[in-house]
Amino acid sequence: MQDGPPRTRDQEGDFETVTVPEQHCDQLRDLMIAEGAETVVEVGLAYASSALAIGEALATIDRPNPRHIIIDPFQKREFSNAGWDLLCSAGLDAIATLMVTPSSLALPQLLTEGFVADAAFVDGSHRFHEVFVDLYFLRKIVRPGGLIVIDDDWWPSVHTAVQYYEKNLGWTVISAAFPGETAGVGPKGNRGARCKAYRLPDPAFEPSFEDFRAF
Numbered sequence: 128m129q130d131g132p133p134r135t136r137d138q139e140g141d142f143e144t145v146t147v148p149e150q151h152c153d154q155l156r157d158l159m160i161a162e163g164a165e166t167v168v169e170v171g172l173a174y175a176s177s178a179l180a181i182g183e184a185l186a187t188i189d190r191p192n193p194r195h196i197i198i199d200p201f202q203k204r205e206f207s208n209a210g211w212d213l214l215c216s217a218g219l220d221a222i223a224t225l226m227v228t229p230s231s232l233a234l235p236q237l238l239t240e241g242f243v244a245d246a247a248f249v250d251g252s253h254r255f256h257e258v259f260v261d262l263y264f265l266r267k268i269v270r271p272g273g274l275i276v277i278d279d280d281w282w283p284s285v286h287t288a289v290q291y292y293e294k295n296l297g298w299t300v301i302s303a304a305f306p307g308e309t310a311g312v313g314p315k316g317n318r319g320a321r322c323k324a325y326r327l328p329d330p331a332f333e334p335s336f337e338d339f340r341a342f
């Protein structure tokens with residue numbers, strides 16, 4: 128991705144604003160490799176920097192049946208397929224599938240089909256309710272003890288959704304996953320980490336509603 132995508136939207140600095148930066152992509156790739164992931168679900172393709180990082184990890188790990196499910200309803204309309212074309216030119220379409228429906232519909236479909244993932248990366252709508260719903264389904268799709276990585280946790284909408292799962296459902300932060308992140312400064316000066324990685328509890332559990340912790 129050093130050369131950038133083949134085309135971008137007609138907005139100044141769009142690639143730099145939208146895509147996951149190179150350093151975080153490298154850390155995401157290394158995290159997936161350390162995890163030995165074989166199946167990954169990704170929400171939000173855009174310019175595919177993160178998708179290329181995940182694809183590189185799956186190719187490096189080289190398990191028998193690697194699968195990379197990517198969900199993005201706006202890849203064609205908004206991004207003229209720039210991200211998907213990059214994945215294809217890297218040969219990663221051999222293991223990747225693009226679902227062009229909103230994640231709130233694609234994720235329950237995957238769950239219904241019995242798809243199980245080792246890990247997920249979430250960089251989709253960023254609206255509180257849509258992130259919350261993504262995480263609701265991903266905790267059922269990603270296996271117990273698996274990994275869920277969030278981008279843009281420095282946005283209050285994203286952070287608040289994630290906090291429910293951290294405070295109530297036993298998700299634990301993997302603080303070593305994105306070194307140097309705690310001192311980040313996000314959009315509009317929001318302080319905090321951009322990327323956050325969580326380990327799901329193993330075994331999975333459902334808490335009583337009486338144990339709800341406000342967050």
Ligand SMILES: C[S@@+](CC[C@H](N)C(=O)[O-])C[C@H]1O[C@@H](n2cnc3c(N)ncnc32)[C@H](O)[C@@H]1O
Nearest residue numbers: 146147171173174175176177201229230251252
């Ligand atoms: C910040 S961009 C993702 C950037 C990407 N990770 C990269 O490295 O280039 C957010 C993406 O989420 C997609 N998106 C928005 N709403 C979505 C939804 N409801 N379901 C899935 N993807 C969505 C957008 O089309 C956009 O491509």
